[in-house]
Amino acid sequence: MYKIIMKVDKLYDYWAKAGFITALFLLIILFFNSRVPIGSFEWLYWFSIPVYMFHQFEEYVYPGGFKEELNQIQSKNLPNQEVLTNKLVLLVNIGFVWILNLILIILGAISVIFPIILMTIVCFNGFVHVGASIKFHKYNPGLIISIIGNIPLGLYVLFGLGITGYASIVELTIGILIGILLHALLFIILFLRAKRGS
Numbered sequence: 001m002y003k004i005i006m007k008v009d010k011l012y013d014y015w016a017k018a019g020f021i022t023a024l025f026l027l028i029i030l031f032f033n034s035r036v037p038i039g040s041f042e043w044l045y046w047f048s049i050p051v052y053m054f055h056q057f058e059e060y061v062y063p064g065g066f067k068e069e070l071n072q073i074q075s076k077n078l079p080n081q082e083v084l085t086n087k088l089v090l091l092v093n094i095g096f097v098w099i100l101n102l103i104l105i106i107l108g109a110i111s112v113i114f115p116i117i118l119m120t121i122v123c124f125n126g127f128v129h130v131g132a133s134i135k136f137h138k139y140n141p142g143l144i145i146s147i148i149g150n151i152p153l154g155l156y157v158l159f160g161l162g163i164t165g166y167a168s169i170v171e172l173t174i175g176i177l178i179g180i181l182l183h184a185l186l187f188i189i190l191f192l193r194a195k196r197g198s
Contacts, residue, residue, distance in 0.1 A: 011090060012086040012089060015090060015094060016053075016060040016061045016093075019057060019093075019098075020053060020054065020057040020061065023049070023050035023053035024050075026046070027050050030043065030050075041115070041160065041161065042108070044153065044156070045105045045108060047153070048119065048153060048154075048157075049098075049101055049102070052101065052122060053098075054145050054149065055146065055149060055150060056093055058142050058143075058144060059142040060089070060141070063141060066140070067084045071083055096182075101121070111171070112171055113174055115157075115175075116158065116172060116174075116175025116176060117175045118179070119153070119157045120158065120175060120176045120178075120179025120183075121183050122153060123150055123151055123154020125183060126145075126147070126149070126150030128183070129142045130143065130146060130147065130151070
């Protein structure tokens with residue numbers, strides 16, 4: 001058990017840094033060696049992955065402190081409880097973000113609803129950071145990329161899909177609702193985990 005914990009902690013120390021480097025390589029591919037037309041909707045779906053990786057880098061590396069800040073906020077309601085652990089950070093950011101986003105892009109070949117879900121998650125997460133900043137009257141890790149990356153990219157794609165008719169109102173509604181629900185699910189998981197530990 002101790003060795004597993006040590007491996008998780010070691011992975012936690014490097015995953016966001018590895019994501020930052022991966023994002024740089026992805027940008028090189030997207031801009032200089034992509035078979036997908038630059039600026040197309042499909043290209044923007046793929047572009048959202050490095051944007052999110054930069055967002056995670058801001059949260060956990062520079063300036064970092066997202067986990068600590070969230071736990072501090074939650075401690076007011078749940079004293080002595082670490083709601084967001086290293087293990088949960090990895091599960092959420094690698095499993096929910098990297099892997100799920102990749103799956104949603106691939107499934108875009110089946111239905112536009114899947115990338116709509118993706119872009120909703122990207123955009124909604126940005127608004128969560130902005131909302132938290134307004135509520136607590138201060139910067140929170142991830143806010144800058146949320147403002148210059150997540151939100152404008154998400155809104156541009158979602159509005160673009162609707163305006164061009166690439167996605168119907170029904171598809172947009174379904175995709176946006178599912179995206180918001182999936183993001184909300186993360187907060188429910190954190191709440192339930194905290195309640196079990198209290």
